Amino acid sequence: MSTTTFLINGVSDALISPLDRGLAYGDGIFRTIRVINGQPIAWQAHYAKLLADSRRLYLPCPEAASWQEDLGRLFADQGDGVAKLILTRGIAERGYAVGDHAIPTRIVIRSSLPLYPDRNASHGIRAYLCKTRLAHQPLLAGIKHLNRLENVLARQEWSDTVISEGVMLDQDGLVIEGVMSNILIRSGTILATPDLERCGVDGITRQRILAIAPSLGLIPAITSLTLTELMNADEVLMCNSLYGVWQVVDFNGRTWPLGQLAGRLRQFLQE
Template sequence: MPTIQIPSFLVNGNAEALGISALDRGLAYGDGVFRTFPVRHSQPVNWDLHYARLAADSAVLGIACPPAAQLLNDIQQLFDNAASAVCKIILTRGVGLRGYRPPDDVLVTRIVIRSVMPDYPPENVQHGVRLHLCQLRLSEQPALAGIKHLNRLENVLARMEWQDAALAEGLLLDAHDTAIECTSSNLFARFGDVVCTPDLSRCGVAGVTRSRILSRLPELGYQAEVAPLPLQRLLQADEVIICNSLYLAWQVVEVAGTHWQAQPLAAQLRLSLQE
């Protein structure tokens, strides 16, 4: 039998689509939202949480989020029974004429992309990771804080700051030298039995894995705290963790000339998140 060619993306459920309209507002203005998560054996991992965040982020922008069943059908079309792959869902407000004011009758564009799971170095789990301290500072916009909107130029510019493969991520601060997140990860710092994650009410992205960790910390014997995290306080932490939905949790062993010895929290979190 011939090998079935699995398409790498769908546009509005269409595997034959070659792209999106040049008039799409996602292209023109970054007018949309997205989510990225693993898919295993054709099943999206933690789908209910990711869909809930996608719908909530869409609501902030006034975009009609497609029904969960429709997106799940797209995923089923796109993903075979491979052990692990990555799904990215992009929703844009759709096609419109020139001008910032959205059309009244616009139809949402939905894009589902399949890609291979990144081949992370095993040393990241075994020995922890080093971070680049980014020079770029995140701007504050409370109206967009927390959501994964398509305007990610800050992250692009920050990621361009380093080429050293030994640096796994870049630490992002705001204009007040407060630690917010990494270029594609959320951030936690442990002080004794208190584990703090930065307040994201003014900028930053609230990831699903961040929320999962916050809910699981009490089960692991830690007090969860959401609060501003100045860089100098971060550097005094007993342990620093970064997380996202693909690799779950890594310990940070170096940033800005500060070093940490191996600690147990990252491994505890990975085990808890895998359950």
């Protein structure tokens, strides 16, 4: 592995200023990407989402070539791992007002892939119903912004290592997402995922799964998802860009037999 583990604006020994708005206000966005043999998986989709999120926040986004150059340097050994891309509004004087002269801060971090147990994929996972609720904010809904305190609080609710993920509801009690994942359910031939118009993160893997669902004979649907509907589903899946897809087999007092859909989706995502 390369000895360089991060770059800030393309510089390996740079530091983050205490005046950076990403630190002061969480004024920025990020992406987390799996890298295999030095290649970021689904790069075009990740950059498109980075660009779309930055536009939602009126945040100038560097060209794709700048990010790709950083990734190439950090993964010059053609190794595997995780790339985290962070974009902040940059250095500015105190206060919420956005000045005209702030230069965005571009950060790329290389780290090892988390050591997820193999049985999560082969046998399914146990999930926990979080007490922390997601607040509604349509202006930020779907964006992977730097304000993730709701998820931080939710993750502190359990320490049992047999629990792999938490299910988060919104302030109205609707199912929204996992602490680090998106959620999908299969009911017959319908593959549904929660509507994220008011809160939650619209993940790339979620988007990719919805796109390939018809090729698996499934009808994709984005809908307001109740906890009862999730509990009555034939299969419950959780997904993100690092582990792909896991099936939930134990949640909130119900168990499900291990199905085939999670494995099929993982195969499609890898292809």
